[in-house]
Amino acid sequence: xxIGIDIGGTSTKIGLVDSGKVVASKRIPxxxxxxxxxxxxxxxxxxxxxxxxxxxxxxxIGIGAPNANQLTGIxxxxxxLPWKNDIPLAQMVQERTGIRSVLGNDANxxxxxxxxxxxxQGLNDLLLVTLGTGVGSGFIxxxxxxxxxxxxxxxxxxxxxxxxxxxxxxxxxxxxxAYMSIRGLRRTYLELDxxxxxxxxxxxxxxxxxxxxxxxxxxxxxxxxxxWLGVGLANAVAVTGPARVVLFxxxxxxxxxLMMPLQERFQEFLLNIYHGRVDLVTSALPEDDAAILGAxxxxxx
Amino acid sequence: xxIGIDIGGTSTKIGLVDSGKVVASKRIPxxxxxxxxxxxxxxxxxxxxxxxxxxxxxxxIGIGAPNANQLTGIxxxxxxLPWKNDIPLAQMVQERTGIRSVLGNDANxxxxxxxxxxxxQGLNDLLLVTLGTGVGSGFIxxxxxxxxxxxxxxxxxxxxxxxxxxxxxxxxxxxxxAYMSIRGLRRTYLELDxxxxxxxxxxxxxxxxxxxxxxxxxxxxxxxxxxWLGVGLANAVAVTGPARVVLFxxxxxxxxxLMMPLQERFQEFLLNIYHGRVDLVTSALPEDDAAILGAxxxxxx
Numbered sequence: 001x002x003i004g005i006d007i008g009g010t011s012t013k014i015g016l017v018d019s020g021k022v023v024a025s026k027r028i029p030x031x032x033x034x035x036x037x038x039x040x041x042x043x044x045x046x047x048x049x050x051x052x053x054x055x056x057x058x059x060x061i062g063i064g065a066p067n068a069n070q071l072t073g074i075x076x077x078x079x080x081l082p083w084k085n086d087i088p089l090a091q092m093v094q095e096r097t098g099i100r101s102v103l104g105n106d107a108n109x110x111x112x113x114x115x116x117x118x119x120x121q122g123l124n125d126l127l128l129v130t131l132g133t134g135v136g137s138g139f140i141x142x143x144x145x146x147x148x149x150x151x152x153x154x155x156x157x158x159x160x161x162x163x164x165x166x167x168x169x170x171x172x173x174x175x176x177x178a179y180m181s182i183r184g185l186r187r188t189y190l191e192l193d194x195x196x197x198x199x200x201x202x203x204x205x206x207x208x209x210x211x212x213x214x215x216x217x218x219x220x221x222x223x224x225x226x227x228w229l230g231v232g233l234a235n236a237v238a239v240t241g242p243a244r245v246v247l248f249x250x251x252x253x254x255x256x257x258l259m260m261p262l263q264e265r266f267q268e269f270l271l272n273i274y275h276g277r278v279d280l281v282t283s284a285l286p287e288d289d290a291a292i293l294g295a296x297x298x299x300x301x
Numbered sequence: 302x303x304i305g306i307d308i309g310g311t312s313t314k315i316g317l318v319d320s321g322k323v324v325a326s327k328r329i330p331x332x333x334x335x336x337x338x339x340x341x342x343x344x345x346x347x348x349x350x351x352x353x354x355x356x357x358x359x360x361x362i363g364i365g366a367p368n369a370n371q372l373t374g375i376x377x378x379x380x381x382l383p384w385k386n387d388i389p390l391a392q393m394v395q396e397r398t399g400i401r402s403v404l405g406n407d408a409n410x411x412x413x414x415x416x417x418x419x420x421x422q423g424l425n426d427l428l429l430v431t432l433g434t435g436v437g438s439g440f441i442x443x444x445x446x447x448x449x450x451x452x453x454x455x456x457x458x459x460x461x462x463x464x465x466x467x468x469x470x471x472x473x474x475x476x477x478x479a480y481m482s483i484r485g486l487r488r489t490y491l492e493l494d495x496x497x498x499x500x501x502x503x504x505x506x507x508x509x510x511x512x513x514x515x516x517x518x519x520x521x522x523x524x525x526x527x528x529w530l531g532v533g534l535a536n537a538v539a540v541t542g543p544a545r546v547v548l549f550x551x552x553x554x555x556x557x558x559l560m561m562p563l564q565e566r567f568q569e570f571l572l573n574i575y576h577g578r579v580d581l582v583t584s585a586l587p588e589d590d591a592a593i594l595g596a597x598x599x600x601x602x
Contacts, residue, residue, distance in 0.1 A: 144443050146540075146542070147542070148426055148543065149424070149544035150544075153426075153540065158539050158572040160535065235460045238456040239456075239460070240541070241450055274451070
């Protein structure tokens with residue numbers, strides 16, 4: 001029995017995981033706590049309640065968070081979380097619960113979740129890409145998660161795909177994330193003279209709805225996105241040669257609008273030696289549980 | 302005592318390697334043999350002579366070749382070698398010599414050579430990039446060579462760095478190799494209105510000589526190259542997070558002409574979280590022996 005904790009910008013999910021299934025879960029707000037110590041207290045209390053209410057003992061706690069460094073167990077200056085300093089959250093949770101606790105980057109957690117329980121099972125070489133507020137990635141190579149020398153490998157979202165291209169939130173230009181994040185797709189829609197009314201709703205679902213209703217700019221938005229993402233994925237394949245690429249997160253659930261042009265572009269940008277040796281699929285994990293399963297999978301490394 | 306064999310387009314070097322040093326070597330032509338069997342016979346005979354002449358026994362043979370697949374031991378339809386079919390060279394050499402033989406991609410061999418004996422010693426995460434007729438790469442991740450699912454990982458030369466950019470020999474457009482190979486640099490020089498007389502000499506040394514004599518187009522050629530290579534290297538770092546990037550091969554020996562603008566561009570294109578955590582150097586192996594050492598290092602995996 002494992003506990004998986006997924007820390008998001010607004011809320012944090014805590015789940016009890018048994019054999020790749022979330023058997024119980026709860027949610028607490030990420031912000032609004034007095035400080036990071038109070039947040040760690042709240043996490044520990046939620047974990048205690050979950051195990052007590054279900055009459056279970058947990059052997060390990062996995063925590064997935066943005067800007068988390070698995071080598072150090074520290075959340076490093078996360079721009080989208082309430083605390084701006086470095087938070088050694090693995091140690092803080094372990095001290096409060098007495099249970100072994102592992103902290104990891106949320107995209108790496110998603111990669112491990114997909115690898116242990118989802119579309120990556122049985123593969124030694126896998127690439128998972130998360131498409132949402134940001135673009136993240138986790139690489140499995142030779143049956144191991146790639147952490148890199150300083151624990152910060154797997155930043156496919158900050159691969160430059162257009163030299164001197166769009167400004168990115170990282171301060172550089174032309175990153176994949178500047179095109180393939182929620183913000184990026186919305187910008188593309190406006191650049192294609194899309195209807196600003198459509199964007200009164202947040203996210204990209206509004207663009208998908210417009211596309212399904214025949215909005216030409218919305219359809220084009222997904223075709224352009226497929227081209228940029230196709231380049232980024234093919235470039236990543238040329239580095240690690242995975243057997244499968246899995247897309248994860250809100251934008252990946254846009255269905256055929258994205259996946260049909262993307263499959264075509266991905267093949268087009270793929271070096272010929274990889275043809276027939278890598279496929280491109282969407283996450284096989286249930287939407288609500290995927291992040292918890294991924295966090296729990298951090299403990300199995 | 303190991304034997305390293307480096308198969309190039311025109312000649313093949315065979316060397317006896319002891320503790321990271323080439324103690325004796327010889328060279329045979331790659332082409333001109335009746336068929337691949339005759340070539341394997343010649344390799345086995347050269348290996349036998351080297352060990353006999355030096356009164357040594359070799360415990361293993363490592364063979365580096367373009368388009369070699371380490372997982373299968375086969376040279377797969379190499380465009381720059383005399384044989385157009387698939388050649389199971391590891392097995393052919395092993396049968397003829399009775400010595401365990403390992404075949405690997407030449408860029409992977411270079412990466413292993415640099416890792417065991419050169420600028421990558423002691424590092425768990427390393428990237429080696431070869432700059433020459435083609436652009437190749439070998440990635441060490443978690444202390445292991447990255448082969449990928451089908452044995453063909455590490456094709457940084459075919460990462461798309463300019464969408465819809467220059468035609469590449471692979472049939473696609475905008476690959477790093479189309480800009481950073483010998484052919485690519487020569488093309489850049491012409492596009493910058495360089496003097497066609499300079500290119501009457503082969504290779505890029507002629508452009509370097511012109512640059513040193515103050516030729517503006519030649520100087521610009523290296524600055525443009527630094528920009529494209531800077532993007533490609535920074536993109537690769539964002540995937541595997543190596544502690545060091547090592548440049549290898551003829552173009553890497555252009556000295557400050559390339560390295561001064563490259564160090565600047567590399568930092569510029571590098572995501573901030575990698576600053577100070579990865580450095581960029583040129584090969585620390587002696588030029589003539591590097592490929593033999595790399596091939597020998599294939600046997601130590």
